[in-house]
Amino acid sequence: MSSHKSPQKIAEEASSTLKELLARNTALTPKDRLGIPAQEMPAQDPDVRRKNIAEVALGYSPEQARVEAMRCLQCKSAPCIKGCPVAIDIPAFVGAIAEGNYQKAIEIIKRNSLLPAVCGRVCPQETQCQEPCTVGKSLKDVDKAVAIGRLERFVADWEREQGKTATPSVKPSTGKKLAVIGSGPASLVVAADVRREGHDVTIFEAFHKPGGVMLYGIPEFRLPKKIVQLEIDTLSAMGVKIVTNFVVGKTRKLPDLLEKDGFDAVFIGTGAGLPKFMEIEGENLVGVFSANEYLTRANLMRAYDRENAHTPIYASRKVAVFGGGNVAMDAARTAVRLGAEEVHLIYRRTEKEMPARIEEVGHAKEEGVIFHMLTNVKRFMGDEYGVLKQMECLRYELGEPDSSGRRRPVEIKGSEFVSDIDTAIIAIGNDSNPLIRQTTPGLNTNKYGNIIVDEFGKSSVNRVFAGGDIVLGAATVILAMGQGRNAAKSINELLAKS
Amino acid sequence: MNRIIAKKQLSEQVWMMRIEAPLIATERKPGQFIILSVNNEYGERIPLTIADADIKEGSITIIFQVVGNTTRLLAQLSEGEKIAALVGPLGQPTHIERFGHVVCVGGGIGAAPMHPIAQGMKLAGNRLTIILGARNKSLIILEDEMRKLADELIICSDDGSCGRKALVTEPLKELCQQATPPNLAVAIGPPIMMKFCAETTRPFKVPTVVSLNTIMVDGTGMCGGCRVTVGGKTKFVCVDGPEFDGHLVDFDNMMKRLNSYKRQEQHDSEHKCKLDAKIAKLEQK
Numbered sequence: 001m002s003s004h005k006s007p008q009k010i011a012e013e014a015s016s017t018l019k020e021l022l023a024r025n026t027a028l029t030p031k032d033r034l035g036i037p038a039q040e041m042p043a044q045d046p047d048v049r050r051k052n053i054a055e056v057a058l059g060y061s062p063e064q065a066r067v068e069a070m071r072c073l074q075c076k077s078a079p080c081i082k083g084c085p086v087a088i089d090i091p092a093f094v095g096a097i098a099e100g101n102y103q104k105a106i107e108i109i110k111r112n113s114l115l116p117a118v119c120g121r122v123c124p125q126e127t128q129c130q131e132p133c134t135v136g137k138s139l140k141d142v143d144k145a146v147a148i149g150r151l152e153r154f155v156a157d158w159e160r161e162q163g164k165t166a167t168p169s170v171k172p173s174t175g176k177k178l179a180v181i182g183s184g185p186a187s188l189v190v191a192a193d194v195r196r197e198g199h200d201v202t203i204f205e206a207f208h209k210p211g212g213v214m215l216y217g218i219p220e221f222r223l224p225k226k227i228v229q230l231e232i233d234t235l236s237a238m239g240v241k242i243v244t245n246f247v248v249g250k251t252r253k254l255p256d257l258l259e260k261d262g263f264d265a266v267f268i269g270t271g272a273g274l275p276k277f278m279e280i281e282g283e284n285l286v287g288v289f290s291a292n293e294y295l296t297r298a299n300l301m302r303a304y305d306r307e308n309a310h311t312p313i314y315a316s317r318k319v320a321v322f323g324g325g326n327v328a329m330d331a332a333r334t335a336v337r338l339g340a341e342e343v344h345l346i347y348r349r350t351e352k353e354m355p356a357r358i359e360e361v362g363h364a365k366e367e368g369v370i371f372h373m374l375t376n377v378k379r380f381m382g383d384e385y386g387v388l389k390q391m392e393c394l395r396y397e398l399g400e401p402d403s404s405g406r407r408r409p410v411e412i413k414g415s416e417f418v419s420d421i422d423t424a425i426i427a428i429g430n431d432s433n434p435l436i437r438q439t440t441p442g443l444n445t446n447k448y449g450n451i452i453v454d455e456f457g458k459s460s461v462n463r464v465f466a467g468g469d470i471v472l473g474a475a476t477v478i479l480a481m482g483q484g485r486n487a488a489k490s491i492n493e494l495l496a497k498s
Numbered sequence: 499m500n501r502i503i504a505k506k507q508l509s510e511q512v513w514m515m516r517i518e519a520p521l522i523a524t525e526r527k528p529g530q531f532i533i534l535s536v537n538n539e540y541g542e543r544i545p546l547t548i549a550d551a552d553i554k555e556g557s558i559t560i561i562f563q564v565v566g567n568t569t570r571l572l573a574q575l576s577e578g579e580k581i582a583a584l585v586g587p588l589g590q591p592t593h594i595e596r597f598g599h600v601v602c603v604g605g606g607i608g609a610a611p612m613h614p615i616a617q618g619m620k621l622a623g624n625r626l627t628i629i630l631g632a633r634n635k636s637l638i639i640l641e642d643e644m645r646k647l648a649d650e651l652i653i654c655s656d657d658g659s660c661g662r663k664a665l666v667t668e669p670l671k672e673l674c675q676q677a678t679p680p681n682l683a684v685a686i687g688p689p690i691m692m693k694f695c696a697e698t699t700r701p702f703k704v705p706t707v708v709s710l711n712t713i714m715v716d717g718t719g720m721c722g723g724c725r726v727t728v729g730g731k732t733k734f735v736c737v738d739g740p741e742f743d744g745h746l747v748d749f750d751n752m753m754k755r756l757n758s759y760k761r762q763e764q765h766d767s768e769h770k771c772k773l774d775a776k777i778a779k780l781e782q783k
Binding site for chain 1: 522
């Protein structure tokens with residue numbers, strides 16, 4: 001990893017680059033544009049941020065944003081748009097930033113995306129919009145593609161800081177009612193899209209606060225909660241009703257919403273929140289947690305604020321986190337901030353196969369998380385009080401590709417070794433929650449328990465739609481939004497007809 | 499919603515509250531619980547069993563013992579005040595049918611979750627023996643309510659201050675030793691009591707249901723904080739339970755897991771109590 005560069009230095013460099021670029025009287029040629037340095041994201045110093053929960057990435061300065069935007073070649077084919085699940089007109093908004101017209105840029109984004117401040121932060125752009133970027137291809141490095149996500153974040157933050165966030169207009173009331181179950185990204189998109197057409201929308205959330213994984217899962221240092229809250233305030237301002245502490249399937253069954261409560265349609269966006277465990281010896285010892293529990297305590301219940309929060313979080317010194325996705329990175333980095341002396345990340349494949357974002361892996365390393373690739377745990381060992389003390393691990397090597405196309409890790413016989421740990425956090429994935437499918441007759445699900453929908457987001461039950469992780473299995477915020485958008489279109493068509 | 503309609507002290511540390519919660523009152527079934535929090539910003543979520551419900555009034559009844567920070571804050575709320583967050587009904591309902599002779603064993607505050615189950619069992623036409631036990635007389639709750647339901651009520655106390663001077667397992671064993679042992683036992687109370695009830699009925703092969711009270715956060719199956727080992731398999735108490743076959747539960751592991759935060763909680767409540775004392779002093783001045 002490159003050494004940390006101070007935000008001041010980054011800003012100064014960008015200012016002088018921008019001056020030079022603007023001083024030229026001729027239009028920039030593609031060659032000129034490819035020569036502009038890719039703008040680094042200013043970040044908190046790793047030694048400082050290890051001890052706080054404030055956002056790590058600080059965001060571009062206006063000069064940096066303009067310089068970065070000027071790197072865009074404005075390709076006619078715009079391969080980036082195809083890489084975006086909600087098809088934002090990327091060259092148009094990036095072009096507007098290059099001109100310094102941020103208002104125009106945010107308006108272009110908002111035609112397609114409602115949560116730019118969130119998506120600009122948490123989307124895996126390197127596998128989506130930035131992956132096919134011509135600049136990245138020309139420079140033979142996807143990390144050198146135009147930083148579309150950072151630019152999206154910049155204008156979304158700019159709009160918020162200007163206090164200019166506009167409430168989308170809503171058409172006159174139609175008297176039709178939609179119930180949205182869950183308040184994560186897919187649900188928020190559906191709620192907004194359907195409300196805009198003048199339909200009455202009520203969101204039902206099981207937790208005491210709305211936001212889904214954006215609130216309980218993704219930590220403050222990656223996605224400040226006030227940003228999530230603002231997005232939800234916008235929905236409220238549009239007239240969307242939000243009912244918290246309401247578990248559909250328990251507080252009220254889904255069929256009752258349609259048959260007794262007068263809803264004309266239902267959207268299920270309950271996500272994939274059921275943690276997987278490894279089913280190995282010692283997994284129920286004290287000190288072994290699912291990442292969901294660890295992160296929910298830390299984020300939603302704010303256990304990191306030991307002075308004020310009533311929810312306790314385990315006092316850890318030596319932590320092992322199992323898994324290679326973003327959830328594993330989030331858990332490891334949270335453990336660092338909660339004061340653990342050593343945090344080890346254990347993954348059974350190699351870094352190349354890790355599904356986590358490259359940026360998050362880099363940040364975790366800078367913060368001192370110790371990575372162990374081609375390793376997996378075999379069992380946990382405790383003391384007479386049932387408290388975790390050690391783990392036994394095994395080393396792996398990569399064998400033939402498996403059904404996912406990734407080379408299958410194969411254990412190396414006799415490679416067992418034992419390490420001392422007091423906390424284990426399991427982040428090997430989530431399944432879908434069964435509460436709704438158990439209480440909704442006729443709702444078809446696949447073998448993983450995910451709801452089966454057609455190309456219009458419609459489930460096997462009449463007037464019931466679904467989208468996001470409850471359909472996809474654990475995926476990303478933007479894919480959930482894309483599904484929400486698709487389902488919202490079908491719901492609007494249904495409500496307009498009926 | 500969530501307004502405290504009535505509040506009553508049942509014993510030194512035990513309180514009863516009737517809370518406005520019309521939807522939960524309608525949907526709840528015996529065996530189910532709620533999760534509540536007394537503060538939306540910093541409060542913790544704690545599980546409590548629904549002890550009773552009144553559909554007409556749109557209320558549920560909870561009974562809780564002050565054991566730590568949140569229950570202490572809850573007990574400080576007055577009639578007319580609201581509970582910040584309340585969600586339910588959660589968990590699987592008790593399996594109720596006509597078994598024949600059912601023995602319900604309630605230890606201490608466990609009488610509260612036992613009450614709706616005993617009601618259900620009675621309504622289904624079972625002969626009901628209820629055993630209530632506690633350390634001493636002041637900790638026996640719901641005696642009158644249970645007397646109304648039971649065909650036979652046995653009260654035990656550790657110190658003999660009421661009923662028999664015995665642990666609940668003694669009368670339970672005697673019932674199992676009868677020519678026709680009970681068809682079902684339901685035991686709810688401290689984990690150690692449920693463990694020994696299960697050990698008591700095991701040799702007599704009397705099926706024994708226990709209601710587990712593990713640590714919970716969300717109560718909807720998304721974290722696994724409440725997990726227990728049942729018959730060698732990991733189960734989530736909040737969605738698979740809270741009731742399980744007492745003969746299959748790994749109580750030792752469960753009890754150890756309950757101690758996960760003991761030190762922090764003690765520190766917490768001491769810490770906050772000191773603050774209370776300071777405030778009291780200031781008020782005196």
